[in-house]
Amino acid sequence: xxxxxxxVIIMLAFMSCDLLEPDPDETDPTVYLLGLTDSAAVSxxxxxxxxxxxxxxxxxxxxxxxFVPSGLIDxxxxxxxxWETFNYPNLTYHTIYVKAWDKSGNTSNSDTVTVLIxxxxxxxxxxxxxxxxxxxxxxxxxxxSEFEVGYRIER
Numbered sequence: 001x002x003x004x005x006x007x008v009i010i011m012l013a014f015m016s017c018d019l020l021e022p023d024p025d026e027t028d029p030t031v032y033l034l035g036l037t038d039s040a041a042v043s044x045x046x047x048x049x050x051x052x053x054x055x056x057x058x059x060x061x062x063x064x065x066x067f068v069p070s071g072l073i074d075x076x077x078x079x080x081x082x083w084e085t086f087n088y089p090n091l092t093y094h095t096i097y098v099k100a101w102d103k104s105g106n107t108s109n110s111d112t113v114t115v116l117i118x119x120x121x122x123x124x125x126x127x128x129x130x131x132x133x134x135x136x137x138x139x140x141x142x143x144x145s146e147f148e149v150g151y152r153i154e155r
Contacts, residue, residue, distance in 0.1 A: 025054075025106065027055045028102070033049075033096075033113055036048065038115075039114065045083070047081070047083075048096065054102040060073055063098055064098065064099055069099075094117065127142045
């Protein structure tokens, strides 16, 4: 007859419990930028979109600009970021990508894309005309600019 000691029984019990626990999630999420290509021109408030998924559960995504976290974070699909390009010098190139985290703390980055900020739209109104009569001047124009909050007229 064989005898098994109490410490061996306890060790076997703990080992069998470890076998019942699920494996930890060690799979990185996947993340892809959508709709942007290298050298694309961006302007104004650029909406950056990405697709992100994980084998378990996603946590959040963050937009990186020039390899620095932008503070623009989205934690629900569809993942989008409103990037204010006016905060950057006009006609400059910037590298962007999105970093994704899953609930287990695994991370991955999308491919990088280098974009050109081009906020050089003509801010002046079009079809500006001036008509004089008596001691007055009447100005008329098409208000077709999207970026200003008003016009200032000086003499």
